Amino acid sequence: MSTTLTPAPVDHSTTPHRVSGGLLDPKLIVKSLPDAVKKLDPRVMVKNPVMFVVEVGSVVTTVSAIADPSVFAWAITVWLWLTTIFANLAEAVAEGRGKAQADTLRKTKTESVARRLLDWPASQAEEEVAGTALRLGDHVVVEAGQIIPGDGDVVEGVASVDESAITGESAPVIRESGGDRSAVTGGTKVLSDRIVVKIASEPGKSFIDRMIALVEGAARQKTPNEIALNILLASLTIVFLIAVVTLQPMATYAGAPQSMIVLVALIVALIPTTIGALLSAIGIAGMDRLVQRNVLAMSGRAVEAAGDVNTLLLDKTGTITLGNRQAAEFQPASGVEIGELADAAQLSSLADETPEGRSIVVLAKTEYGLRARAQGELAHATWVPFTAQTRMSGVDVDGKQVRKGAAGSVSNWVTENGGSVGADVAQLVDGISAAGGTPLVVAEKDGGKAPRVLGVIHLKDVVKEGMRERFEELRRMGIKTIMITGDNPLTAKAIADEAGVDDFLAEATPEDKMALIRKEQEGGKLVAMTGDGTNDAPALAQADVGVAMNTGTMAAKEAGNMVDLDSNPTKLIEIVEIGKQLLITRGALTTFSIANDVAKYFAIIPAMFAGVYPGLKHLNIMGLHSPQSAITSAIVFNALVIIGLIPLALRGVKYRPSDASSLLARNIGIYGIGGLIVPFVGIKAIDLIVQFIPGLS
């Protein structure tokens, strides 16, 4: 895992293109107005059946108002048009935020010139072509200060690359050929060195192109759940349409035939305009929230699936534990002073620049007060570096040889040099392994004497802070976490227990991962995972939510349905929460919208019929001033509530991880009961004002 590569001091002030988190900029509303009006085109409106009915109603009332003008007729007409425009405004604002991001992204797409290699690797001959002329499989060379002309994989060289254009991170990242850090993105800048990149995307389909399409909402398709909700809303609209249309003959019989204006007002008040108006804005904003967390979802479907995830596969390293093991304890062999062991351990690690090596020096200092010796003190020392063959490192100084390394390797070294390893050491080693740690054996050979084992260093995986609570939360949300690790089962179990994950997969190969995903899915579960390597690609593709790390290979990024630009695997948990929040927002506003109808009935029905059936006056429990003011107030409320809820639609309702029952109770309380009460208050308040308008009283 390559998290160490992107130490991310996120400084948003230097990344001007990021839209700040979820707040609604009033300027954006004004800017989106023209777009909102443009969307009145019936060909656009018809895609939203609820609002299309409102628009048709607005046209009808406009005609009626022209034919038979009155203050009331015009008031209703104007507010119906406003209702339609407000709905469009919600969508336009949501899209507008994406557009702002797209514009900044486009700037990075400035025409770059590519140095195409004609016959690489046979020759270094190159030609200059436009970046857009590059085709799949072309090789280009990029040097310090140049912009990488297209997406691809580094096939030669290593370079530091500034990816702030897409990630917003100012710290450069390392990209090198081979391995899992080979992917580069078009539009990013090479800061040092020279690399050869094999282009992996067709022009117009690059990562940045896709990103622009995504944040602009151009590639937006209705998600399955949105379609289902739309069907329900459409059927409610039809029912109310029929209820109102058939009301006229009944009203005529009662001796109170209603004007077209009133009937249209009743329809609009009843159909679920609130959720109908905000539905697409909610979807767009959901994607947008991901983008603000530097996650690109390739489809809205993926975001929705994230909310449904049952099983999270999390890589141990970098996600659950810090990237590296750390020395936790020195355990001396029998007959050895602990100070002696600490001293030898420190000595052998001085030149060891790995995090493990440094942690040994730190431990020696904090626990045993051993000052780190300066390199100068040991100028005559010969450092023995770690190699894959010897599997140990150390130092030769003053005729003394100190070695530390894997238990087997060091034991071999000791026995080969005529020493012996005591049973107590074997016990220590086994004890550490059983506890899930990694034992490093330290041995010393003083001159011609036989080498002896000094003791064992206990290296331990350090579980990230707060992970246990995180998993606890996930469990409450009904999500199972499975830790994936290459460690042996013993080690894996120890860490799994410490971190509090539900299950683990030890000694995991890509095939094992794939099999695990399949097994979960066969049980009807949805699986989410992160990955970065090429060998993760099949599993990423198989998972329902596959989050590829931006540092990963192109293959991984293609296979997943999301890309995390920060390459932070822990973010998977946030992604799940955003997915849930998206659905909750939809459900909450649907409930609110339907619950609102009760109050509107109490406003409009007595207004329509109290004239012929005076008893119906008792239904006017809000005590609205006059029939006209009552109907106007209901319509005005209906329009204003859309505007009032735009921020909520964009921000999403508050989500606190908890089990389904308490979430439901909370949301029914707020949006169901609230939806019943709020319009009574709102309509009454509006009536207190509009009753003074001449013609409505």
Place this chain on the structure above:
Amino acid sequence: MSSTLAGWLQALALVGALALCYRPLGDYIAKLLTTAKHLRVERGLYKLVGVDGDADQRWPVYLRSVLAFSALSILFLYGLIRLQTHLLLSLGMPEMAPHQAWNTAVSFTTNTNWQSYSGEAALGHLVQMAGLAVQNFVSAAVGIAIVAALIRGFTRNRTDRVGNFWVDLTRIVLRLLLPLSIVFALVLVANGVIQNFHGFHELSTLAGDTQSIPGGPVASQEVIKELGTNGGGFFNANSAHPFENPTGFTNWLEIFLLLVISFALPRTFGRMVGDNRQGYAIVAVMAIFWVASAALITFFEAQHSGTALQAAGGAMEGKEQRFGVAASSLFAASTTLTSTGAVDSFHDSFSAFGGGLTIFNMMLGEIAPGGTGSGLYGMLILAIVAVFVAGLMVGRTPEYLGKKLGGREMKFASLYILTTPTIVLIGTGVAMALPGERAGMLNSGPHGFSEVLYAFTSAANNNGSAFAGITVNTPWYDTALGLAMAFGRFLPMVFVLALAGSLAQQQPVPASAGTLPTHKPLFVGLLSGVVLIVVGLTYFPALALGPIAEGLH
């Protein structure tokens, strides 16, 4: 004992009896719907009609079987009614007009039992027994068969088979309805319901007039009339007639019979889906509406205003002296909430709100507890809508009993909840727009409107009771209400079976802490709210112009 106290005791006894039957009857129905064993007589029947009793059907085939069976039933019944003058046991009844015969044939096949004729003046014993009584059995069985298919949609995974209609139909009739009917018919006979093949007896009364006393095989028809939530009376006066419902006990028993299967079916549901708590949740919602409705109707009917009403102990107009206000109200609530439509009192004479509630009960869609089978599938559809909205609010793609509710499922559920209101409102709207039809109303003003609204609500929801007061035996009403009954019965079945097919194909999602629990009080409350709001909102304007306008002074 006062009538109110008697009413309370009757209601309590009823609740007790229904609760006692809930488990054994529900389990028994679940077993007969799931067992692989055929009775010998059933095997013989399958051989006779050429059905493979072990082969399951895909939902379109199941639907085709239902529709074909029902279409044949309508044709047969129509023919039988039209030809009765030429057949045995016609008692010299006159020929029935085509439009009325169509209305009657559809009415009994759709489990509605709307009667635009008067039993003792239009039909002989043969039609009553071979035509109407047979449909009383099979139309009730069809409803249960449909809900069985829907439940299988929940219990089966990755299959396109939802059961075998012919097997379901046969088993429900032979193993459930027939045995219960025989037992309870005997109980009814023992309590004074008549059962004979007599025609009319001409008697001279003390005052010197002559009176014509009808006879007939009443008890055998009466029992399935209630048990199968049919409601079509042997006599015009229905369960108010002393030969159909002679005593307070038979009245209580008839209420029990018309509720017992529909209230036990949630147990069948819980049993079949392997979680009895799901059944308890559904039955709780049904019970809430039933109890509330019965209590409210009793309250409105018992309100004393005016000297005459005070003297009578409530609104006694149109009610039988031997039942009283409370028992009549209980019967009215039960019959309108179950799609039965039998009456032991005259709903047209109920107080504005009491009568309005009987309309509202039907408008709920006959789900609390509803008709045999149809009540449960109606409630499950509303549960799906409730789960959908609530499921979103817990942040997951909504799932009910492990089955996801996606676009396809919501399409069928939405079409279902759209169908009946559309028929009721368009039917009523058109009737009100036709001056000729409106003239058929007995009353003017809101009460007259309620009569028309009641007629279409009753027909489209397959209840079959009448507010009465309007002349419905006209070609227009017979045809229109016949269509309302047919569409109101069979369109929802199409959607339910399509939904069943769609659910059965899915792979179940395992439940977790993040899954919406559908067996807890919160869900019961939510589902009740959805029932009330989805239905109440649709009909509120119409109700406002009828009973509400009448009731609020």
